[in-house]
Amino acid sequence: MLLTGHALDRLPGLPAGVAHQCVTSPPYWGLRDYKAPAQIWGGEPGCEHVWGAASPRRRRNASDVKNPDSKQATNTGANIDLKTTDFCARCGAWRGQ
Structure with missing residues (x-):
């Protein structure tokens, strides 16, 4: 079964134990602005939250890429600031x- 929608809206409606996996958008964590x-x-x-900057990330460099022809080499997502x-x-x- 494949369900689409916001995880907070869809998951509570499922019977206990029926879901083995929930895929959300963390692969794009902070890289997309959904205008929501x-x-x-x-x-x-x-908690009276004190919001800080996003968690620190180390930028990737050429020596991190093992195969220069791979998707990893051309994926700029890891090299931009989180928004x-x-x-x-x-x-x-x-x-x-």
Whole structure:
């Protein structure tokens, strides 16, 4: 069975134990702007969030790529700044799309 939609909307309607996998958009984590309001995931209820910059990422360089003809060599996603993510400095909650 393949369901499409927002995971927070679709998953609660499934019977317990029926889902073996839920695929969301983390491969594009922070690389896409879906023009939707940001949502808060995880963290502590009641926290007065202090939003900081996205988690630090090391930029990839040519020596990281083992096969220069691979998709890895041409995927610029790992080399751009994140646009839509924040983490709470107090509780670790994530805010984004």
